[in-house]
Amino acid sequence: MAQRLSVFFISGILIVCAAYFIGAVRLPFGSINEPGPGFFPIIIGAIGTILSAYVLGESIKKKESAREGKTQNNALLIIYIGSLIGLVIFFKWIGSLCGVFLLVLLLMKASRLPGWRLPVIVSIIASSVIYLVFGYWLKVSLPAGILSGLI
Amino acid sequence: MDFTQNLLNGFALAFSLENLGICFLGTLIGTVTGVLPGIGPTAAMALLIPVSFGLPPTASLILLAGIYYGAMYGGSTTSILLNIPGEAASVVTCIDGYQMAKKGKAGTALAVAAIGSWAAGTAAVIGVMLFAPPLARFALLFGPPEYFSIALLGLLVLSNLSGGSFSRSSLAMVLGLMLSTMGIDLMSGLTRFTLGFVELSDGIEFAPVIMGLFGLSEVFQVITSVEKPSEVLKVKFRELYPKFRELKPAFGAMIRGTLIGFPVGLLPGPSGTLSSFAAYRLEKTFSKKPEEFGTGVIQGVAGPESANNSATTASLIPLFALGLPFAPPVAILLSGLMIHGISPGPFFIRDHGNVFWTVIASMYLGNLMLMILNLPLVGVFASLIKTPPRILMPIITALMFVGAYSINARMFDVVILLSFGLFGFLMKKCGFEPAPLIIGLILGKIFEESLRQGLNVVDGNLWLFFSRPITAILMCLSLAVFLWGLYKWHAGRKLSRNS
Numbered sequence: 001m002a003q004r005l006s007v008f009f010i011s012g013i014l015i016v017c018a019a020y021f022i023g024a025v026r027l028p029f030g031s032i033n034e035p036g037p038g039f040f041p042i043i044i045g046a047i048g049t050i051l052s053a054y055v056l057g058e059s060i061k062k063k064e065s066a067r068e069g070k071t072q073n074n075a076l077l078i079i080y081i082g083s084l085i086g087l088v089i090f091f092k093w094i095g096s097l098c099g100v101f102l103l104v105l106l107l108m109k110a111s112r113l114p115g116w117r118l119p120v121i122v123s124i125i126a127s128s129v130i131y132l133v134f135g136y137w138l139k140v141s142l143p144a145g146i147l148s149g150l151i
Numbered sequence: 152m153d154f155t156q157n158l159l160n161g162f163a164l165a166f167s168l169e170n171l172g173i174c175f176l177g178t179l180i181g182t183v184t185g186v187l188p189g190i191g192p193t194a195a196m197a198l199l200i201p202v203s204f205g206l207p208p209t210a211s212l213i214l215l216a217g218i219y220y221g222a223m224y225g226g227s228t229t230s231i232l233l234n235i236p237g238e239a240a241s242v243v244t245c246i247d248g249y250q251m252a253k254k255g256k257a258g259t260a261l262a263v264a265a266i267g268s269w270a271a272g273t274a275a276v277i278g279v280m281l282f283a284p285p286l287a288r289f290a291l292l293f294g295p296p297e298y299f300s301i302a303l304l305g306l307l308v309l310s311n312l313s314g315g316s317f318s319r320s321s322l323a324m325v326l327g328l329m330l331s332t333m334g335i336d337l338m339s340g341l342t343r344f345t346l347g348f349v350e351l352s353d354g355i356e357f358a359p360v361i362m363g364l365f366g367l368s369e370v371f372q373v374i375t376s377v378e379k380p381s382e383v384l385k386v387k388f389r390e391l392y393p394k395f396r397e398l399k400p401a402f403g404a405m406i407r408g409t410l411i412g413f414p415v416g417l418l419p420g421p422s423g424t425l426s427s428f429a430a431y432r433l434e435k436t437f438s439k440k441p442e443e444f445g446t447g448v449i450q451g452v453a454g455p456e457s458a459n460n461s462a463t464t465a466s467l468i469p470l471f472a473l474g475l476p477f478a479p480p481v482a483i484l485l486s487g488l489m490i491h492g493i494s495p496g497p498f499f500i501r502d503h504g505n506v507f508w509t510v511i512a513s514m515y516l517g518n519l520m521l522m523i524l525n526l527p528l529v530g531v532f533a534s535l536i537k538t539p540p541r542i543l544m545p546i547i548t549a550l551m552f553v554g555a556y557s558i559n560a561r562m563f564d565v566v567i568l569l570s571f572g573l574f575g576f577l578m579k580k581c582g583f584e585p586a587p588l589i590i591g592l593i594l595g596k597i598f599e600e601s602l603r604q605g606l607n608v609v610d611g612n613l614w615l616f617f618s619r620p621i622t623a624i625l626m627c628l629s630l631a632v633f634l635w636g637l638y639k640w641h642a643g644r645k646l647s648r649n650s
Contacts, residue, residue, distance in 0.1 A: 006581040013322065020329050023344060033611030037336040037343060040599040041329070048325040055318050059581075073375045077576075080374060080548065084569050087552060088562055096553060103552065104545045111374065111541030118542075126546045130553050138205030140557035 006059050014052040021045030079110040095145020096135070101127040158280065161508030165516055170213055173206065174513045177214040178521050181221020185241075186229055186532045187543075192222035193586075194369050196483040197361040198547065200490070201554035208491035209506045213513045215487045216467070219480045220272055220514070223423060223460050224521045227264040228532050231257055231452070240423030240459040243431045247444065247451030254447050256397075261529050263401045263449055264456040269522040271409040271457035275464035276514045278413055279471070283500065283507075286472035290497040293473075295604035296616050300625035302598040305419040305477055307632045309590050316643075317636045320587045323578070327591020328598065330355050338603060350563040357486040359555045359568040360592065364585040365479065366551050367572025372579060373540050401453035404434055408457030415458070416465025419477035421586070423459040423466075430458035464514065470495050471507060475594065479586045482593045 024045040030036025083106050091099050105123040113119050134140045164170060184195035196218050203211035226241030231248035244264065251260040293301075306328075310320040333344045334354030345351040408430040415426035434454040435444045444451050467484075469475045474496030476482035488495055493503055500507045525532070555568040575585045609615035617623040 002580075005577075009577050009581045013326070017325075017329075020344070027341065027343060028339075031611065033606060035603040035606055037339045037341045040602060041332050041343065044325055044328045044332075048322065048329060051318060051322045051325060055322055058318065076374050077371055080371065081569070081573065084548070084552065084565075088565055088569070091556070091562065091565075096556075100549045100553060104549050107545035107548060108541060111545070113539075113541050122542060122546070126549060130550060133202065134553050134557050138202065138557065140201075140205070141560050142553070142557070 003059075007056065010052060010056045010059055014049065014056055017045065017048035017052045021049050076110060080107060083107060083110075091145075092143045093145055095147050096142035097127055097131050097147055098145060100130050154280075157504060157508045158512065160505070161510075161512035162515075164209065164505065164509040165213075165512035170210055170509065170513060171516070173210045173214050174217050174517050175520055177217020178221040178224075178517045178524065181218040181223075182225035182228075182521065182524060182532060183535060184218065185222035185225020185227075186535050187538075192219050193361075193479045193483060194365040195222065196480055196487075197358070197366045198551060198554065200358045200362065200483065200487055201557045203487050204490055204558065208488065208493055208503075209509045211487050211491060212484065212506060212510050213517075215484050216510060216514065217517050219484065220460065220463050220517065221521055223272075223456075223463050224265065224268050224525050225532060226459075227268070227452075227456050228261065228525070228529055231260045231264065232529075239421060240427050240463075241456075242424070243427045243455040244452055246431070247446070247448050250445065250447030251449070251452065256447065259397050259449065260452050262526060263398065263453045265522050265525045266398075267401065267405040267408065267453045267457040268460040268525075269518050270405055271412060271461040272464055272518040272521075273515060274409050275413055275416070275461040276511060276518070278461075279464060279467055279514075280511050283468050283471045286468065287497045287500045290473050293497070293621070294619075295601040295608055296619055296622045297625070298597060299601035299605045300616070300622045300629065301473065301475055302594045302601060304625050304629045304632065305475060306587075306591065306594060306598070307629050307636070308419040309477070310587050310636065316582070317640045319583045321636075323583050323585065324587035324591040327588040327593075328595045330360070330588075330592045331595020332599065338600070348563070350561065354596075355592070356558060356564055356567065357482075357593065358490070358558050359564045360571050361479075361483055361486065361589060362551050362555055363568045363571025363573075364575035364578075364589060367548070367568060368575030368579060368585065370544050370548055370551075371572060371576040374544055397449065401449045404430075404450035404453035405457045407433055407437075408454040409461045412458035412461030413465045416462035417468055417477075419469075419590075422462040422478060426458040426462035427455035430454035471499055472497065474499065475597070476590070479589050482589055485593060 020041070024038050024041035027038030027041060028036035029038045029042060083103055087094075087099050087103050094102070101123045104126045105119055108119040108122065131142065135142045165174070180195060180199065181192060184192060196215050199214060199218060203214055206214065223240060227244050227248065229235045230241040230244040231252050234245050234249040248260045248264070251257065306324055310317065310324045329344075331354070333351050335342050335352055342352060408426075411430050411433055412422075412426040415429060416422045418425075431444075431451060431454060434448075434450045435441045438444065438448075438450065440448075466478050466481050469477050470481050470485060474485070474494060476485045485495060493499070493506065551568060552565060555564045556562065558564050578585055578588075605616065606613075616626060
């Protein structure tokens with residue numbers, strides 16, 4: 001599983017490098033005394049493609065394993081990523097104060113923090129402090145969302 | 152205005168209530184992040200970049216620099232009390248520091264680490280003050296070929312020293328260079344590699360990339376690996392004041408550590424870590440009883456701790472004088488300044504003298520604050536390690552989400568944060584270090600522009616690069632570093648084939 005991840009990841013990098021190189025070739029190369037916008041990308045695109053192919057070969061040949069943590073908790077990682085994507089989609093609608101509150105609460109409960117009182121208190125404090133720092137102190141225009149009439 | 156006048160002006164500005172508060176906040180956050188394993192200074196600085204947007208440029212730099220050198224102080228606390236280095240530069244401190252703690256001398260070790268860090272940090276600030284302005288004046292003579300060769304040497308040294316294999320580090324660096332080419336090419340006006348996103352026409356934003364690679368990826372790393380809470384050795388307040396006879400052998404080590412750390416800090420790479428290893432080696436070599444090292448020798452704490460603080464401060468010289476960041480945290484300082492429309496480099500000290508001298512003055516104050524903070528509050532900082540990740544990580548994640556959004560008040564930057572968070576996590580899982588990618592991204596623009604302008608200057612004749620003395624020396628060094636990397640790679644292959 002771990003080796004497959006490594007091979008899969010490096011293959012992805014190889015595809016990106018190759019696509020970059022193809023994109024770079026389409027840019028004007030210029031000449032050696034007057035290099036164009038494609039000059040540098042072609043060089044690094046070629047180096048990147050060759051290097052990633054080499055690293056991929058090395059990884060397959062050595063049957064190398066990806067770094068393992070002490071205990072893997074991939075379900076929690078999926079919850080983290082899923083909730084972040086969810087917040088990206090609904091952030092404007094839900095607003096920053098409610099959004100951060102729900103995100104912190106959800107992630108703490110997903111991490112199996114026992115009880116409700118502590119997670120709720122921490123979530124309220126975290127969302128309020130973040131809102132005060134960014135919204136009031138730094139004057140960032142954070143979306144008010146469903147609380148638009150209140151804040 | 153002369154040197155003393157500049158420094159006094161700097162102190163006058165640094166003593167303003169806002170700058171003092173920001174300096175205290177930076178050093179406090181730095182100490183806390185140094186204490187907490189997993190969240191290093193780079194991640195903490197990346198996390199606070201959005202906060203620094205809303206501050207004036209001087210305060211923003213004071214905050215980020217405070218986190219950077221503050222983390223070096225905090226890192227030693229957990230090394231001594233728990234045998235867990237808070238950040239990479241404190242790995243060596245574990246060897247003798249923890250042994251001293253086990254013998255009941257934790258207070259002495261912590262005090263020596265704090266005093267050594269303060270002395271070395273302060274001495275190195277004097278070095279920055281003395282060397283950065285003349286170097287910046289000298290750098291005014293540099294043309295594109297010189298900048299190209301400095302950037303090339305920096306990239307090659309970093310791909311060799313940043314840990315992981317040479318091929319993987321080089322690949323990460325090339326990926327960073329590729330990312331740096333996104334957006335409008337300033338020399339031709341052509342748009343490159345924007346994938347149709349208007350948001351990328353000014354190039355990829357550094358802050359969410361750094362936050363993702365160093366911050367969010369660390370969060371993912373922490374939540375996927377469950378570790379047992381550590382036992383903290385208790386330290387009594389009165390133990391923190393060592394006797395003079397205990398301190399005496401440490402003084403020499405502090406001076407040697409400071410002296411070795413300073414030049415190492417000027418080199419590209421993880422200078423804090425390298426200097427602490429070099430200082431430990433030096434202490435062991437010159438000791439009359441080298442066999443005692445590893446059993447709790449005070450020089451084994453004083454030397455490395457002084458060296459890493461000296462190196463950390465010295466690494467600001469290439470940034471202030473040349474505009475070149477040779478380490479990821481320094482790259483974050485650079486992006487923090489660029490956000491305010493300030494480009495460090497030869498003109499920085501001349502055009503933004505107030506910023507430079509106020510930051511220098513704040514570093515004297517910050518080092519003093521750190522020593523005062525670290526001695527009596529050591530127990531409080533050490534107990535922070537008990538904070539459960541399941542409370543800390545959700546808060547950090549939310550902070551990063553809002554922080555990334557606040558850069559341009561758009562969701563695109565959050566998507567970049569998330570993408571690079573996941574990418575950084577996978578990189579670490581597959582044996583890649585994210586540091587070369589960041590350095591490639593930050594140095595990429597300078598590298599490409601100086602290469603193209605340089606080729607223009609020498610009319611396409613690359614050999615003419617070698618006719619300029621500085622360029623010739625740096626190019627030869629780059630070649631040597633490249634060949635060394637190839638040799639190491641070849642030797643590694645041979646070894647693995649034989650085994």
